Amino acid sequence: MVSFALLSDSYSRKSVTVLGHLFQRNVVLGVSGGIAAYKSAELIRQLKTRGADVRVVMTRGAREFITPLTLQALSGHPVHADLLDPEAELGMGHIELARWADLLLVAPATADLLARLAQGRADDLLTTVALACPAPLMLAPAMNQQMWRNTATQDNLQRLQARGVHMVGPAAGEQACGDVGPGRMEDPAIIAAAAASLFESGELAGRRVVITAGPTREALDPVRYISNHSSGRMGYALARAAAEAGARTTLISGPVDLHTPEGVERVDVVSAEDMLEASLSRLTDCDIFIACAAVADYRPADVAGDKIKKNEERMTLELVRNPDIVAAVSAHPQRPFTVGFAAETRDLLSYARDKLERKGLDMIVANDVSAEGIGFNSQENAVTVLWDGAEEALPRSGKQQIARDIITRLARRYRETVT
Numbered sequence: 001m002v003s004f005a006l007l008s009d010s011y012s013r014k015s016v017t018v019l020g021h022l023f024q025r026n027v028v029l030g031v032s033g034g035i036a037a038y039k040s041a042e043l044i045r046q047l048k049t050r051g052a053d054v055r056v057v058m059t060r061g062a063r064e065f066i067t068p069l070t071l072q073a074l075s076g077h078p079v080h081a082d083l084l085d086p087e088a089e090l091g092m093g094h095i096e097l098a099r100w101a102d103l104l105l106v107a108p109a110t111a112d113l114l115a116r117l118a119q120g121r122a123d124d125l126l127t128t129v130a131l132a133c134p135a136p137l138m139l140a141p142a143m144n145q146q147m148w149r150n151t152a153t154q155d156n157l158q159r160l161q162a163r164g165v166h167m168v169g170p171a172a173g174e175q176a177c178g179d180v181g182p183g184r185m186e187d188p189a190i191i192a193a194a195a196a197s198l199f200e201s202g203e204l205a206g207r208r209v210v211i212t213a214g215p216t217r218e219a220l221d222p223v224r225y226i227s228n229h230s231s232g233r234m235g236y237a238l239a240r241a242a243a244e245a246g247a248r249t250t251l252i253s254g255p256v257d258l259h260t261p262e263g264v265e266r267v268d269v270v271s272a273e274d275m276l277e278a279s280l281s282r283l284t285d286c287d288i289f290i291a292c293a294a295v296a297d298y299r300p301a302d303v304a305g306d307k308i309k310k311n312e313e314r315m316t317l318e319l320v321r322n323p324d325i326v327a328a329v330s331a332h333p334q335r336p337f338t339v340g341f342a343a344e345t346r347d348l349l350s351y352a353r354d355k356l357e358r359k360g361l362d363m364i365v366a367n368d369v370s371a372e373g374i375g376f377n378s379q380e381n382a383v384t385v386l387w388d389g390a391e392e393a394l395p396r397s398g399k400q401q402i403a404r405d406i407i408t409r410l411a412r413r414y415r416e417t418v419t
Helices: 035-049 068-075 086-090 094-100 111-119 125-132 145-149 151-162 188-197 233-244 272-280 325-330 348-358 399-418
Strands: 026-031 053-058 103-109 137-141 166-168 171-174 180-184 208-213 248-253 265-268 288-291 298-300 319-321 337-344 363-368 380-387 390-398
Touching: 026 035, 026 094, 026 125, 035 053, 035 068, 035 103, 035 188, 053 068, 053 094, 053 125, 094 125, 094 390, 103 111, 103 125, 103 188, 111 125, 111 137, 111 151, 137 188, 145 151, 145 180, 151 166, 166 188, 208 233, 208 272, 233 248, 233 288, 233 399, 248 272, 272 325, 288 325, 288 399, 325 337, 337 348, 337 399, 348 363, 348 380, 363 399, 380 399, 390 399
Parallel strands: 026 053, 026 103, 103 137, 137 166, 208 248, 208 288, 248 265, 288 337, 337 363
Antiparallel strands: 171 180, 298 319, 363 380, 380 390
16 A cells, blocks of 8 residues: 655655656546645645546535636546436446546545545445545545544545555645645545555566567468457556556557557567467567457468459368467477467356466466446456465456556566575
């Protein structure tokens, strides 16, 4: 757990402009009803400067201190305010908003909100999103100094921290009521820096990670090919998560329409043989290899030099097996820690366990691509991570959150293996 309860000498106001980024991060900013709500406008600017996409949820009290129109103009998105808003439910309802988030950040977080979160209440949109959100929760408390020191508030704070909730602030100083002491909402730049730090785990610091992603295309002739429905999203999410964890990351990608994650080296390939060559050539400097690509199992035995004409009612293709990339890596003399993927439509865990053992893998990630909403081309996933004698199911969530969870478990298993 990361806590920023008070500013330390090593985390100074001078350093916040160079700490971390939030590129491609989805941040849901919750604003509750306190005078410090006016600082949320600057916080949105700080988050967006670091690269975040920000959507705002306001409580009824917050709207008494700052208008939704202000925060809408700054975030570039409509503000979410009502739990039972029919228009919101037709579009991004509270569950979709919770799934969208990479981080739920509440600033200011009033004493009342801390109490309601500690009790697990869901009596407005913000607390409902908090309960439904699988992403990290960070709170920036803001209240009168005596309210902050009250035993009830401190008990609520301890309960939330025990659940893994991150805190930033409060700062001490003169307050709007005239009191002096702890309870001021922390500076927006400090909060944004703390938010960015959550995505820099260092779990794979200094390690070299190679990841394959996307489909392969096996040519029939100059204009046609055999392929599959893989979008590459899971592999790209893993590359982003590995880079966040401090790894020097190379992404060997089949043909996809995705942006390269920040800080990741991308190598574009087309066929399975191209992907094998690119993978094996990088094993001399590879600690961890993750085979996430949906590699075509077969390719045409012969590739026509010219476009095949539509003459006959039927055409017979002779196919030959493609190389098994993850098996080749696992059997290589310079074998890295090797992770495979098993995309199945039935008997998921049985097939995954067999593949883990048969190919000599250190870990395998199994997902049911026939399940609605988590197959190819979807934004979400639900997987089970398996290794020698153990397994762990990761519940349905956005692919980026799933990727971070996989990297966390992979890093832990890797450390156990190499030590």
